Amino acid sequence: MSLRLRPAQMIDYAVIATWIGDSKACARWAGPMLAFPFETASLPALLAKPDSHSLVLVDNAELVLGFAQFWKRDAQRAHLGRIIVDPATRGLGYGAVLCGQLMQQALVTTGLPVLSLRVYRDNPGALHLYQRLGFMTVEADSDEEVLAMEYRGDRPGT
Template sequence: MQTTLRTPEKADYKAIAAWISDKKACSRWAGPSVPFPFAAANLPELLAVEGGSSYCLSDSNNRCVGFGQFWPGKHGAVHIGRIIISPEARGKGAGRLLCEKLIAQARQSTGASTVTLLVYLDNHAARSLYSSLGFLVIESESTHDLLFMSSTANR
């Protein structure tokens, strides 16, 4: 799959909005600060994080097949989140491509060697992906339903 990591455009937010089917899915993806339902046009503002950057993974036809963000984390780390893949692209490696490219962009943009993320305990596919990318669970930062994971680049 030939993909590019790029800044989201207006049409991308409309596509992303269509991937969110209900209030629970919205909360698990974007957190409690993003209401459901929402207008796709409002997503850039609703997803804004101070110091953060948003990216789309686009396919060879420039269609958005994934979305993710990064922002300043604790102790000089960069935190990635709000990762989502289009239903049509799931299970085809798009999640791995998005994460690899997003992590590289986050490290390059911020100079941080450590990347952190949160993942739901019951999201086995995401947990497996993040573990395969070198993320380790930090128990002291995790809760009963959310795992805090961290990965440090080899310097």
């Protein structure tokens, strides 16, 4: 099966919306600025950030398996955020494919040398994945609930 990232389309947001079951899941995925419940039709605008790129991971049949964004954070860093995999397919390796391709696209598109992200400390699966891909914890930017992480390298690990 071939998996690839492509720009998110309006129809994709209807699928992604089904993955967000409650206000806690919404806040953990998109942050406190996105209220739950939300209107699916408004999701692209609600998630928009200046110069952000919204992408979906799809298979050969165009089945949406994951969603993520990246945007320029500052002069040195692009930030990866709102990373989510279809709950029905978690544990099958799609998160690694999504993140690896996202990292590559963010590095190439922005031309910036550093990638950043944030992950909840109580999400060991995601934390392990990001460490495997080469992200390092930045304790100075972390808090009790969330770890800040950065990737500084030429090519994402897998």
